[in-house]
Amino acid sequence: MQKYLYAWLAVLLTSLSTLAQTPTIKAFTEGMDKQEGYLPFYYDAKKGKIWLEISQLDTELLYYPTLAQGVGSNDIGLDRGRLSSEHIVKFQRSGPKVLMVEPNYAYRALSDDPLERKAVEESFAQSVLWGFEVAAESGGHVLVELTPFLMQDAVGAVQSISRTKQGTFKMDASRSALYLERSKNFPKNTEFETIITLTGDNPGGYLRSVVPSANAVTMHQHHSFVELPDNGYQTRAFDPRAGVNGIEFFDYASPVGDPLIKSYIARHRLQKKNPNAARSEAVEPIVYYMDPGAPEPIRSALMEGTAWWNQAFEAAGYINAFQVKLLPPDADPMDIRYNLIQWVHRSTRGWSYGGSIMDPRTGEILKGKVTLGSLRVRQDFLIAQGLVAKYEEGKAVSDEMMALSLARLRQLAAHEVGHTLGLPHNYIASSIGRASVMDYPHPQVDIKNDSTLDLSHAYAVGIGDWDKIAIDYAYREFPKGTNEKEALNKIITDYLKTGQGFLTDQDARPAGSSHSKTHLWDAGSNAVDELDRVMKVRKIALNNFSEKKIPVGMPLATLQEVLVPMYLFHRYQVEAATKVVGGVDYTYAVRGDGQVAVAPVAGAEQRRALKSVLAALQPEVLALPRSILKMLPPRPYGFDGNPRELFSGRTGLTFDPLAPAEAATTLTLGFILHPERASRLEAQKALDASLPGLGEVVDALVDDTWKAKTVTKESYQAAIRRQTEIMVVQELMNLAASEDASSAARSVALFKLNELKKWMEPKQAYGDEQQRAHYFAAAKKIELFENGDKEGLTSTKPNAAPDGSPIDPGQDWLEPICGWK
Structure with missing residues (x-):
């Protein structure tokens, strides 16, 4: 004991000596x-x-x-x-x-x-x-x-x-x-x-x-x-149905019968001057400041889209509580008091972000920070260019292209600011009449009676009905004496009666996800109907494609930059329609709210979706018009282009005519035969014999490719059909070998491969040399795979599709910027 006392005194004396010298x-x-x-x-x-x-x-x-x-x-x-x-x-x-x-x-x-x-x-x-x-x-x-x-x-x-x-x-x-x-x-x-x-x-x-x-x-x-805020902020309970981000933590003071995890929503502090009034000005409004570095007319479009949010706050009982202003010359964007919309440049197009500085203790948002990528607008303009441009020397081009681009920028600004207000994505909203700017909208292209394309309704204007619901839940201030829990629950039960809904990233992003109405970059109330419509738009766009899609004086090879988004105009709607196959619709139901928790998509709708998706694999759909092929020379000196924005091929400098079809087929087959979808098909068949199983889906795929009743005589289309068929075999082998698929799904894939091999073996004696070689190679490939030879899985590496996302804001997926913290 005495030893420890001496040691303590030594430390004390040393500290006093140090203090004396400080x-x-x-x-x-x-x-x-x-x-x-x-x-x-x-x-x-x-x-x-x-x-x-x-x-x-x-x-x-x-x-x-x-x-x-x-x-x-x-x-x-x-x-x-x-x-x-x-x-x-x-x-x-x-x-x-x-x-x-x-x-x-x-x-x-x-x-x-x-x-x-x-x-x-x-x-x-x-x-x-x-x-x-x-x-x-x-x-x-x-x-x-x-x-x-x-x-x-x-x-x-x-x-x-x-x-x-x-x-x-x-x-x-x-x-x-x-x-x-x-x-x-x-x-x-x-x-x-x-x-x-x-x-x-x-x-x-x-x-x-x-x-x-x-x-x-x-x-x-x-x-x-x-500086952390004072204690005047009131936390608000998180509800999975409300469509508002939040924070969560373990509270070990919770009673044993209560959940250990507590959750609060994320929101700015906003209070009415008169809490008992139905509508009142705010004590301190939420003000967002626009980076003056954004050029006109882009800056005005961004400010207009941002200002849409005041519509939601007005609906929640506030007067002019949300404002947007240009950042004053004497203001410093580093100041915590300024919510900022920043204009950012990159070498390639990329995501825009909506982030927040938040008090991790309570979920109070202290500062909203939006980062908008400047190349986003150029991609929208490129899409419009492919749809309606007719560049002619000495003539002005259509205003539709810039109008579409600015309309998308308004949506972009509203979307990213929505994240900084506390809102996550709502990917079911596009199926409910464009109900939210927090969805990823695909441009709506209408077909006129003369079969020309109309961009006037490409994007919705203003805040959506869902956005008002989410802001109401997050920001409404209730009169004194109100039971807040009951009032918040009423906001939710009221919106459920109107048919609104909320599903987010976890339900839409995975390629194997199941919900029939929850997708990125889709449109329309029904994914299958919209795919059929989009395919008609794509056909018109490709048939009308000409050298007038680029300005006079530009190298013809640069037509490919415009061609890519036109050829793949259907890519996201194919993904949406494929999710109907093996689809399981569900809600974030809680006990007592009356929602249907989970239900499979009807068998007839699944089969209708499969038929529409398989139609996108037909050679006549995948083949480029020969008039386009004649306009695509090798890249000239000084115009290499971004390879990620172009079709890759195997023919050297010349444009590979099979590459676009291969890219589109890779996408479609990857969706149809995704291990999770294949496993779900087998599971749903086990529960309900009236629903399609994986075997039925594979049979339909093989019938529409290998066993197609229509003979493809045109040589270019025949080459595309052979390419598609060998890719079907490869994808079935990938599924049969996938550790992520259920044993039942792998068994069906292996069985169908064996069936296909037996069917094609006698075919090797018929047809021209290309067709006989095709049957021989495919049958041999399956045989090697069945025998466990690695060569069976070896194939020509499929050409990946050029980058698509973002055709909209996004990465938003990088947590915690736009999601759960």
């Missing part, structure tokens, strides 16, 4: 430039160091890093304005050190009992993000050097480059520095910026295309320290 903050910072604000800091110009004055130890605040200047490659994802995760932190003193500690808010005890809270706190790990040495102190304030903390790769750029296989990089301190022009103080936040350079070897193509010297990647990274 200078005052005033003396230590003499001659330094001081910036007053939320967290006062000092800049030592002689040594190039930042010193932070901490006045409130053990006080929580919000810290988050961002990317102020990006790399410019959509694939790497290091975009200007990219947000990283928020961290609740506090500075804790331990002798001569100050630790930046992040408490663990994923595990809590919402209890007034401090011992109960302490038990949870001590059961789960915290994180110390950094440690600082105390350099000076005065009156309870301490001074620490912040420079080493700032001079780090805070946004994980090294990992992003490695993850995308763009080389092995590391931070180079000799080429990195503080950036004082954007290191500032505000009343509620303190901001620091650094110039960070990463150096490495073997930079990949994505880097080489955007960095002047690809071995040295320099960007600006930003650090924000933000």
Whole structure:
């Protein structure tokens, strides 16, 4: 015991000695430039160091890093304005050190009992993000050097480059520095910026295309320290049917019979001046500011689309509570008080994002941050160009192309701002009369009586009915004395009576997903009907395709950029219709709300969908008009184009006439024979014999390809048919070998392959040499596969379809930017 006492006294004496030697903050910072604000800091110009004055130890605040200047490659994802995760932190003193500690808010005890809270706190790990040495102190304030903390790769750029296989990089301190022009103080936040350079070897193509010297990647990274809001914010319960994002955590103070996990929705703080009034102005409206760097007429379209949200807030009982303004010249976008819509440039088209700075304790949104990719509008213009353009020398082109592009930008702005208001995607909305801007809309192209195409209704105008419901749930302020739980539930039960619904990414994105009305980039109330209509639009677009789709003076080879979205105009609707096959419709039903929880799609509808999808595999549909093939020479010098936007082929410099059909077929067969769909078909057949099983689907596929009754005499179309047939065999083998498919589905696939082999064996003696070789190769391929020979699975690598997404905003899928946190 005496030994421990002596040790404690030694530590105490050392600490007292250290304190006696520690200078005052005033003396230590003499001659330094001081910036007053939320967290006062000092800049030592002689040594190039930042010193932070901490006045409130053990006080929580919000810290988050961002990317102020990006790399410019959509694939790497290091975009200007990219947000990283928020961290609740506090500075804790331990002798001569100050630790930046992040408490663990994923595990809590919402209890007034401090011992109960302490038990949870001590059961789960915290994180110390950094440690600082105390350099000076005065009156309870301490001074620490912040420079080493700032001079780090805070946004994980090294990992992003490695993850995308763009080389092995590391931070180079000799080429990195503080950036004082954007290191500032505000009343509620303190901001620091650094110039960070990463150096490495073997930079990949994505880097080489955007960095002047690809071995040295320099960007600006930003650090924000933000005052947490007061306790005036009222949390609101999460409901899976409400269509509002949120936060979740474990509450160990919950009674044993209650759920351990608690959830709150994410929303801005919004209060009425008069809570008891049916309609009232807000105490403080939600204002979004537009980046003045966006050019006209794009800027006005973006501001108009953003302003649509006021319609939803008006419906929720507010007057002018949502506003959009141009960012004033004297405003700083770093200031936490400004919700920002930022215009971002990249070398290739890519996703736009809607993100938020949020209080992780409550779900309160402190700042909305929208990142809009500038090349998005050019892709929309390209689609319109392929549909209606008629470039003629000396004549003005149709205004329809720019009108469609601006209409899409209004939707884009509304969509991404919706994410920053707390709303996730709602992919069932397109089947309910374009009910939400939070869906991904495909342009609606109408067919006139003269068989020309009309773009005037390409995109909806204004906020949707669903959007008003979601905002009502998230933001409505109820009069005093209202039972909020009952009032919120009434919002949901009322919308269920109107036929509205909500299903999101998990239900729409997977290629093997099942819901018949929940898809990306689809349109119409019925996926099958819309596919039939879209195929007619595609046919007109291809029949009308000519050199007038590009301006006079452009190389004819650049027609391919316009051709790709026309040829694959049906790609997303094929995916939507395929999901009807083996489809299972369901809702986010809760006990007592009266919704049908789950039900299979009727057998007749599944078979109708299969018929429409298989029609897209017919040679006459897949073959390009020969008039188009005659217009596509090899790429000229200086016009290489982006290979990801073009059809890849196997014929060298010349355009491969079979490549487009192969790309489209790869997509369609991948949907039809997806392991999850195949497994679901077998499962549904086991439950209800009236529904199609995998065997019936494969039989229909083989009947429409290998055993087609119509003989294809035209040589080009015959070549496409043979290509499709060999791809059917390959996809069946892939399914039979898939570890993700059920044993029943794999058995059926293997059995159908054997049936097909037996059918084609006698055919090898008939037809021309190409046809006999085709039968021989396919039968041999199946035989090798059946015998376990790896050669059976070896095939010519199928040509992937050129990039499609985003034809709309998206990545939104990157959590936690647009989804559950």
